[in-house]
Amino acid sequence: MKIYEALENKSIRDGILRTVRNLSYQVDKNLQKHPYLVEYAEEVRNAKKEIIANFDFWIEKAMGILQSKGVEVFYANDANEAIKVVKEIVGSKKIVVKAKSMVSEEIDLRKYLERMGNEVWETDLGELIIQLKKEKPMHSVLPALHYSEAQVAEILKKIGINGRNAEELAEGVRDFMRKKFMSANVGISGCNAFSVDSGRIFLIENEGNIRLATSLPRKYIALVGIEKILQNDRLALKSVLLQSAFFGTFPPTYININEKIEQQEMFVIFLDNGRKSTEFKEQLLCIRCGRCQLECPIFQNFGNIWGGSAYGGPMGIIWTAITEKKSELCFLSTLCGKCREICPMKIDIPEMIRELRRSIIMRK
Amino acid sequence: MVLKSELFELIGSLRNNNVEVIITNNAEKEIEKFKMDGFKITRALSADKRTGIIFMGGFENKKISALAEHHVIILSERDVKEDVISAYEHAISNSECVFASSGPSKTADIEGKTVFGMHGPRKVTLVLEVKNEDL
Numbered sequence A: 001m002k003i004y005e006a007l008e009n010k011s012i013r014d015g016i017l018r019t020v021r022n023l024s025y026q027v028d029k030n031l032q033k034h035p036y037l038v039e040y041a042e043e044v045r046n047a048k049k050e051i052i053a054n055f056d057f058w059i060e061k062a063m064g065i066l067q068s069k070g071v072e073v074f075y076a077n078d079a080n081e082a083i084k085v086v087k088e089i090v091g092s093k094k095i096v097v098k099a100k101s102m103v104s105e106e107i108d109l110r111k112y113l114e115r116m117g118n119e120v121w122e123t124d125l126g127e128l129i130i131q132l133k134k135e136k137p138m139h140s141v142l143p144a145l146h147y148s149e150a151q152v153a154e155i156l157k158k159i160g161i162n163g164r165n166a167e168e169l170a171e172g173v174r175d176f177m178r179k180k181f182m183s184a185n186v187g188i189s190g191c192n193a194f195s196v197d198s199g200r201i202f203l204i205e206n207e208g209n210i211r212l213a214t215s216l217p218r219k220y221i222a223l224v225g226i227e228k229i230l231q232n233d234r235l236a237l238k239s240v241l242l243q244s245a246f247f248g249t250f251p252p253t254y255i256n257i258n259e260k261i262e263q264q265e266m267f268v269i270f271l272d273n274g275r276k277s278t279e280f281k282e283q284l285l286c287i288r289c290g291r292c293q294l295e296c297p298i299f300q301n302f303g304n305i306w307g308g309s310a311y312g313g314p315m316g317i318i319w320t321a322i323t324e325k326k327s328e329l330c331f332l333s334t335l336c337g338k339c340r341e342i343c344p345m346k347i348d349i350p351e352m353i354r355e356l357r358r359s360i361i362m363r364k
Numbered sequence B: 001m002v003l004k005s006e007l008f009e010l011i012g013s014l015r016n017n018n019v020e021v022i023i024t025n026n027a028e029k030e031i032e033k034f035k036m037d038g039f040k041i042t043r044a045l046s047a048d049k050r051t052g053i054i055f056m057g058g059f060e061n062k063k064i065s066a067l068a069e070h071h072v073i074i075l076s077e078r079d080v081k082e083d084v085i086s087a088y089e090h091a092i093s094n095s096e097c098v099f100a101s102s103g104p105s106k107t108a109d110i111e112g113k114t115v116f117g118m119h120g121p122r123k124v125t126l127v128l129e130v131k132n133e134d135l
């Protein structure tokens, strides 16, 4: 979808505004009820700053702890290297169950695995809808927020699921996906936070698909953006709790703390893809709560179409500059500053957008 | 019934998270009625009174916590902790492969409508075991 087509698409605006109405109030409620979260945010911000300032040191430690536990560890400088490693681990003609992961969107992983003759399933309901529509997610946490119940019913017919309402459709997907979980050869997830101290991968969710996708298959692959590294379990736990609280759904229904266990082969791929060398280091503090997207007046009109091939919205404009290209779409920002105001990590996105604009103009 | 204030806080958090709570001084007797198909029973390692996040341990239990239709969790009063970090640290000092759940599986991916039992349990019951003198 092109950017101005998005503007004409009323369902994007309606879906986002419905979500904002539901969740903004929830974020305020979470912070009132759990004021300690503000302190957690400060702690996580400071810890991430230290990691970003000394990436090489912390990456080496992270890889070392995993190796000592019997995990196969890889470092990918870019998307191509990451895809190559995953392709080698997975092989062909496998059933692969995926947990929703923005890093896997960033490297467009599903497409490559499917080309090798694998059956690959997005197991998060919203992400499955997007997979079937062959689109990109409209929001990093709620990928299919722009579809109505009736539209979802039509989309799910493609895999033989029939239902008249959200409950019947979810039931159909539950049954369909259970069979896939039980027969899957490989499970793939991203990582919300990684603890260097223990080598544990922290992942939050509400559906239960991540728990099933990462514990039932014999092979488990975790893709970890290097900015997800934190010093210890306490910080990793705080970071994932913040992610959920600042999105609006708190507490998360599931906190998965994945580590090497005897019954499973585990592979971890750390992905750089522009992170270490970026001039926009401040964006690496991002915990991907998605709040700046929902609260942004431009995102409310364009959704994730305002961005690159994976990331959209205020954070997405900068993430795209880090991982893909400097996009002229940054000139659509009003620089109203709402994203900076509501960001738990106090990231100054407007300042980075100004910088981005400057460098695009200078290039011309 | 005389319950300590932290237990009241935990019960409030659990109910907010759509968890059914049973308070008893004899958990073994209480769970007898759950010993049939569809129910899976796990012992919790700890819980945070402020959020209702329940920590459990063991890889098999982890799978059960997602595969069960109805997940029944037994928690002892002495494992109720002041905050989520204390609850986590208590859990990892007592078990391998720690994980947490806070309620039934859910989704809001279709028009923001909440549906329970998306991929995991449709229902979660917490059996809170308290001392005799509290009942």
Ligand code: SF4
Binding pocket: A285, A286, A287, A288, A289, A290, A291, A292, A293, A315, A339, A342, A343, A344, A345, A346, A347
């Ligand atoms: S930039 Fe801030 S508000 Fe936006 S997703 Fe990242 S942490 Fe959340």
